[in-house]
Amino acid sequence: VLLTGSMKAKEKREAYAKIESGEVSIIIGTHALIQDSVNYKNLALVITDEQHRFGVRQRESIANKGSMPHIIVMSATPIPRTLAIIMYGDLDISIIDELPANRLPIKNCVVGTNYRPNAYKFIEQQVVQGRQAYIICPTVEFSEAIEGENVIDYCDTLKNIFPPYINIEYLHGKMKPAMKNEIMDRFAKNEIQILVSTTVVEVGVNVPNATVMMIENAERFGLAGLHQLRGRVGRGKYQSYCIFINASETKKASERLEILNHSNNGFEIANEDLKLRGPGDFFGVRQSGDMEFKLGDIYSDASILKTAADMVNRIEDGEIEVSDVEKQRLDEYIDKYIYSSGLNI
Known part of the structure; x- marks a missing residue:
């Protein structure tokens, strides 16, 4: 059964009943699956796709819906290995780091706003060859409070720049689901050649014929998000390109891009993103900032953290035995050096 927040009340009630009775064996859905009104008869397996898009408490709440269910979390956003060990130390980690066969590496360029005319000419050339393009803007519509290009006005501007045979449409998260689906279906069929969009296309969109990703105000996005957006092209046999438009003149923005x-x-990008933003509080709810270890540093002490994690696993697996004397020494050490110093562990 499918369960989403956009379903009608009657449809939700019917789905709730089937889930609670056990009439259905597999439930697929959005964040609606973790609401209090959903009761599972015997939840044994939870698979969370694009897990980084779920909050810390949300990921925890779905696991609490069952009696210690098996958990599989998946993400196309790479996580630095050291962080993965700390975040998912109780999980087995699998890494897929190869492209599917017959895909070419994406060619990138970081340019200023004065490069736009050249970018438009290049996109037009790609369209003439039968290809398509995404153009990403940070906002939906104009706002005096927020600097940056917006989808609606940008789309109108492009229609006056490109020849009329090139169909240009926009897409954003505030549109009704039916309208969003219609736009994406038309783009997939190449009825739309240039799609001006917000980051709603960041995941779950597969149009192999699209070969250009142009991101306006790229300095306003995180590295992981930009990498995800770039992944919307290069999905077919054609050479693909990503154009990052940097509207900032700061050195920091240029270095990031x-x-x-x-x-x-x-x-590699995930590691750099970690250094720039900080990893956040993975045992709490903060998603960025410095990780507040009291005795270690996640960068300089990475090898020690990994060794500690490996030792814990070996102890739990019974490969290493810890004697009562060693446990007592550890307790004494903690009392003397840790608790006496006032640190919270």
């Missing part, structure tokens, strides 16, 4: 310019490796 140059990381993407010189690498398509998501794991």
Whole structure:
């Protein structure tokens, strides 16, 4: 059964009943699956796709819906190995770091706003060859409070720039689901050649014929998000391109975007993103900032953290025995050096 927040009340009630009675064996849905009104008869397996789009408490709440269900979390956003060990130390980690066969590496460029005319000419050339393009803007509509390009006005501007045989439409999250689906279906059929969109196309969109991703105000997006957006092209046999438009003149913004310019490796990008933003509080609810370890540093002490995690696993697996004497020494050490110092562990 399918369960989403946009379903009608009657449809939801029918789905709730089937889920609670056990009439259905597999439930697929959105965040609606973790609402209080959903009761599972015997939840044994939870598979969370694009898990980074779920909050810390949300990921925890779905697991609490069953009696210690098996958990599989999946993400196309690479996580640095050190962080993965800390975040998912109780899970087995599998990494897929190869492209599917017959795909070419995406060619990147980071340019200023004065490059737009050249970018438009290049996009037009790609369209003439039968290809398609995404153009990403950070906002839906104009706002005096927020600087940056917006989808609605940008789409109108492009219609006056490109020849009339090139069909240009926009897409954003505030549109009704039926309208969004219609736009994406037409884009998939190449009835729309240029799609001006917000980040709603960041995941779950597969149009192999699209070969250009142009991101306006790229400095306003996180590296992981930009890498995800870039992944919307390069999904077919054609050479694909990603154009990052940097509207900022700051050195920091340029340095950040140059990381993407010189690498398509998501794991390298994730490491740099970690250094720039901080990992957040993975045992609480903060999604960025410094990880507040009291005795260690996640960057300089990465090897020690990994060794500690490996040792814990070996102890739990019975490969290493810890004697009562060693446990007592550890307790004494904690009392003397840790609790006496006032640190919270």
